[in-house]
Amino acid sequence: MKLRVTMDWPACPGLVGELDVFSTRDTETYQFTYFEEWTAKGFQIDPALDLVPGFAYHSQALPGVFEDIAPDRWGRLVQQRAGSGFTSDTDYLLGVSDFMRMGALRLADVSRPDVYLADNHNVPKLIHIRELEAACGRLEKGLETEEDLRQLFGPGSSLGGARPKAAVQDGKTLCIAKFQSGQDTERAAAWEATTLDLAQKAGIPTARHRLLGKDTERPILLLERFDRQGTERIPFASAMTLAGLRDGQDASYGELASVVASLSSQSKADSFDLWRRMVFNAMTGNTDDHLRNHAFLRDLQGWRLSPAYDLNPNHETYARRAHTLAFLPGEKKPSLELCQDMAPYFNLDKKQVEHGLKAIGTALKAWKTIAKSNGLTDNEIQRKADAFEHEDSVRLITAAQKQSRGMKR
Secondary structure, eight states: OEEEEEEOOTTSOEEEEEEEEEEOSSOEEEEEEEOHHHHHHOOOSSTTSOOSTTOEEEESSOOHHHHTTSOOHHHHHHHHHHOSOOOSHHHHHHHSOTTTOSSSEEEEETTSTTSBTTOOOOOOBGGGHHHHHHHHHHHHHTOOOHHHHHHHHHHHHTOOSSSOEEEEEETTEEEEEEOOOTTOSSOHHHHHHHHHHHHHHTTOOBOOEEEESTTSSSOEEEEEOTTEETTEEOOEEEHHHHTTOOTTOOOBHHHHHHHHHHHBTTHHHHHHHHHHHHHHHHHHTOOOOOGGGSEEEEOSSSEEEOOBOOOOOOOSOGGGOOOSSBSBTTBOSOOHHHHHHTGGGGTOOHHHHHHHHHHHHHHHHTHHHHHHHTTOOHHHHHHTHHHHOSHHHHHHHHHHHHHHHHHHO
């Protein structure tokens, strides 16, 4: 199979290259080559794909930039239930709705280069969101109907992560709706909204979002797609891809800081932003902070750190926590002192560190108030307290209060 890869981005549109897929009974091998015109005017879409004429990538691993636009566990589950033909990584990649695919890359068979694969524009409207939620619930239980699969195949198959979700259209804005899972022991959407609100209060750019049905047992988190600007697409790459790593390989915030320093078009601002996220994640128990939960968007100058997303507090006792993304190689336990000591990895000065810590401490002080604003009850808040209340968060809040009082004198 030979696929034509196109960049649908107004700032740099055009034919990018060709992805060849060679299939045997048990394996696939991939070869990617850039078109010469793209090497002259375009940009490197993946560090593994050198932007030089005649370069050819050849591997049994799909290039990371294509893994980024393929579905993860939830999307694959939707595809599997919808048909029996999904057996390979390429099947899953090509089963994603073109309209809802992440980023700005679009795929077509070379035999029909003007027809994008899975060109399905049927995005459910926001008013149908509870119907989508019910369909997701039945699919989770293995009780889905043909109508459920019809509703979910495009909207649900394009998305990563393990949680039930679907694409919806809110007016002219493409969004992701995240639903309660049957496996949840808490109102996860309300807690994710709370953590996003806290990050925003701390000055960390986050995905635009709102919580629907906050006073119900099954609230829904609605997130605007940050890889879209109106109807225009924006190039997207995960931190895993830009770091040149694969799923399962160890990584650290220190290493990610090096990626930002070398690839970001505004490395000073993005380095500060990444450091703040690291501190915030450590203080709020967002331990599932793997490299697919960090991403980059392309602007006219280069790559920029995307808004923060997938922030989910883990209420495990602070001393027992271990982050998926290490702080430094082998250092997975959160520590405010370690985060402060790591400031040089991000090229931060003392003033930036003080400013960042004060903002995060001030935000953390309000965690209960923000949780209540998202419909969480006193009992729910008490059960989650270990995520936000521990020795280091107390130190941070106390220091922020002292700093504020000192500024008022």
